[in-house]
Amino acid sequence: MTTEPLGRRERKNAQTRRALSEAAERLFLARGYDAVAVKDIADEVDVSVPTLFKHVPDGKPAVMFDDGVERRESLLGAVHDRPEGVSVIAALRDFMAGRGPFEQHPSKLFRRRTELIMGTPALREYSRKLWIRCEAPLAEAIAAELALPPSDVTARAAARYVLEIPQFVGDEPDPRTALHAIFDLLEHGLPAPPVKS
CATH class of the missing domain: 1.10.10.60 (Homeodomain-like)
Structure with missing residues (x-):
């Protein structure tokens, strides 16, 4: 095309x-x-x-952000273009690990920008809005990759959970570790309780 x-x-x-x-x-x-x-x-x-x-x-909180198209297309690309043998959740984990507060080796400017967004309620909320706008297309992409109906509730739930991660754990003391903990939960579920002796 x-x-x-x-x-x-x-x-x-x-x-x-x-x-x-x-x-x-x-x-x-x-x-x-x-x-x-x-x-x-x-x-x-x-x-x-x-x-x-x-x-x-959308006014002042939206000015420093793009229109969200790149974000949506990158998310969908992470799902559709993932290497063979890589699960949808693993591909989304890799994608998120390179964004915002989860970037492992950010430049000084990237870090300052991320701190500005995460530390400013209006900017943080607008960033969340941009993520949530991706929910329906991401849910459809997940459903398609897993051969589920387009409106499948589990695909919708997975999309919502993934897209809420930046807001949910972005200000944790170690956001990257928190990101991986959430993705471990999404991939494997809650751990079994310890066996009582």
Whole structure:
């Protein structure tokens, strides 16, 4: 499948959207989220506030994020393009292990950005929204890979549990260990209780 090249208007819109995102991240990191107004971000890019809202209808918490398409496509790719013999849950574990607070060797900027998101309730909640928007397509992908009906409740539950992990354990003292503990639970269930003597 070939992708049509973007027209001039689409390229200009994408460029403005990217500039807004970069400006918001720069300002939030420098001043803190609460000290930055939407007008500050618009001024930084030399656009009006209505223009900012045209590009980012969800407002201030959404400005530094993309539209979530890359996130959704990457998640679906992790399921559909996983190597032979790798389970769906193992593929999703590998995918999540490279995101946000679970990244093993983040750059300094990546770490600062992640700390900003995880430490700012509005940004953290918006990030969660982007994850949850992926629930229906991820559930369908899981169901398809396991030859289950598209609306299978277990596929839906697995998708929901996986997508809640960043919100649920992202601020644990060791998020990566917590991530693996949750995926161990998803793959193997709860451990058996100790045998009473």
